[in-house]
Amino acid sequence: MSGATVSCARCGRGEAPALARAPMPGPLGAEIRARVCSDCWEEWRRVEVMAINELRLNFMDPSAQDILAAEIRRFLGLDGAPGAEPEKSPDPR
Secondary structure, eight states: OOSOEEOOTTTOOTTEEBOSSOSSSHHHHHHHHHHOBHHHHHHHHHHHHHHHHHTTOOTTSTHHHHHHHHHHHHHHTTTSSOOOOOOOOOOOO
């Protein structure tokens, strides 16, 4: 791990340990590396499968990746709101 730090958008720590590299390709990965600490990213990794299941994402549907990206942004607080737990889909009953 490098000695780099970030001001984390999710937990608010000003000198939190930064990710060593972008966790995914593209602009979202670069933004996560620049604005999210490694601890909060690991927290997302632990809840990612739950979020996929709760949102009933089917990655055969092209929009599923966009939905997951929006959930990542929301969970990590990248859109200005504090980070939150994954949203639950409405009960279909």
